[in-house]
Amino acid sequence: MSWSSLSRAVIVGAHAVYVAGDPWDDRSWVLKPGQAGEPPMFVHHLLRGIELTAADPRAGCIYSGGQTEAAAGAVSEGQGYWRIAQSVRWLGHPDVQDRAATENFARDSFENLLFGLCRFRELAGHFPEHLTMVSWKFKEARFALHREAIRWPPSRWTYVGVNDPIDLATAVSGERQTLQAFRRDPYGTTGVLAGKRRSRNPYHRHPPYSATCPEIADLLRHPGSQTFDLDLPWTTPDTATSGADTGS
Numbered sequence: 001m002s003w004s005s006l007s008r009a010v011i012v013g014a015h016a017v018y019v020a021g022d023p024w025d026d027r028s029w030v031l032k033p034g035q036a037g038e039p040p041m042f043v044h045h046l047l048r049g050i051e052l053t054a055a056d057p058r059a060g061c062i063y064s065g066g067q068t069e070a071a072a073g074a075v076s077e078g079q080g081y082w083r084i085a086q087s088v089r090w091l092g093h094p095d096v097q098d099r100a101a102t103e104n105f106a107r108d109s110f111e112n113l114l115f116g117l118c119r120f121r122e123l124a125g126h127f128p129e130h131l132t133m134v135s136w137k138f139k140e141a142r143f144a145l146h147r148e149a150i151r152w153p154p155s156r157w158t159y160v161g162v163n164d165p166i167d168l169a170t171a172v173s174g175e176r177q178t179l180q181a182f183r184r185d186p187y188g189t190t191g192v193l194a195g196k197r198r199s200r201n202p203y204h205r206h207p208p209y210s211a212t213c214p215e216i217a218d219l220l221r222h223p224g225s226q227t228f229d230l231d232l233p234w235t236t237p238d239t240a241t242s243g244a245d246t247g248s
Contacts, residue, residue, distance in 0.1 A: 003120075006060040006099065008135065009114035009128035010220065013109055013135045014048035014065025015042050017072035019078030022089070030072040031081075037166050041136075046081040047091060048162045054093035059132075061096065062117040064103035070202035078102035105207035107200040109139065110188050113146045114220070122190040127215075127233045131155045137161030138172055140237050142179055149186035149209050149227065150219065189223040 021028035023042050031038070046063065047239060053061040060064055063085070064079025073080055082102050090096045103119035106112045113133060121127050131152060133143050140159050165171045181193050210217040217232050222228045 002123050003099070004123040006058055006124055007129040008050050008059040008132065009117065009120045010052045010059050010061045010132045010134065011103075011113065012061065012063050012081060012111035012121075013106075013116075013133070014043055014063055014077030014081050016080075017040075017065075017067075017069045017075055017077050019072055019075065020082055023084045032069075033136075034167070034170065035177075038080075041163050041165060042081075043084060043209070044155055045136075045162050046085055047088070048160060048222050049081075050088075050091050050093060050096055050100075052132060052134070052160065053096045054091070059099065060120060060128075061100040062103050062116045062119050063100070063234070064106045064112040064119070066105045066107050066111075066200065067205055068107060068200040069201050073201060075191070076102065076104040085219040096213075102223055105205055107197040108188060108193070109142055110146045110149070111197075113143065114150055115170055115207060115209060117150075118207075118213045118220075119215070121208075121213045121215075130158070132158040132160060134160045134162060135169075136177055137164045138168065142175065142182060145179065145186065147181050149182075151228070151232060153234060156234070178241055185225060186225070186227065187222055198245075 016032060017030045019030060020027060022079065023043050026036055026039055029039050035096055049061045053059045063078040063081035067074055067076045079102050085100065101117050101119060101123055106115045117127060135143065140161050144160055182188065185191060188197065210220050218230060219228050219232060
């Protein structure tokens with residue numbers, strides 16, 4: 001199936017790099033501090049992406065996450081998720097493989113969203129009419145901030161929170177600080193958020209999306225606390241209501 005016929009994006013934000021072996025086992029991953037025991041939750045995220053894509057022949061699935069760990073070598077988070085999906089034979093939906101791809105540059109949740117959209121644009125030749133974001137339940141408020149920062153219409157948005165970490169209390173405590181940081185800096189270009197991005201880019205990768213998605217090049221470069229206010233492909237009058245169907 002050609003991606004040009006697809007109109008809906010299912011973006012799964014990856015959280016760590018899977019290297020090899022049993023994906024349910026911590027030892028098969030390069031985990032960040034505090035992620036012990038979480039790989040089974042990650043697997044459920046990527047499986048949910050398969051299910052959502054299989055349920056809608058108009059959907060394309062993007063596993064988004066960059067080469068964030070030097071210890072993993074030149075393997076991206078997105079590539080690891082795709083390999084696990086392949087190993088479970090796409091849950092009996094082989095057609096999903098033709099509608100699944102990786103995005104290999106994102107370093108945080110904001111980039112999972114925006115770069116995932118860019119990757120869909122690269123493959124399909126257009127931006128999707130509807131966007132479904134798959135991640136942690138406790139991160140729904142954060143992704144709402146990201147959606148607002150890029151001014152993606154709420155009528156064309158579905159958030160799927162699959163599960164929560166084992167130590168939810170610690171995760172929620174850290175999330176409060178992250179939410180505050182993104183409220184001050186919605187695009188993550190300064191301070192602690194920019195520092196995290198630098199630390200998660202050991203191979204000094206540079207995303208190509210300003211060239212491959214020229215319609216949003218200014219958004220991709222936008223810094224600071226002020227909301228980007230120029231026209232975007234999903235905010236212009238001819239596209240603002242084209243995907244009002246909110247089913248996932």
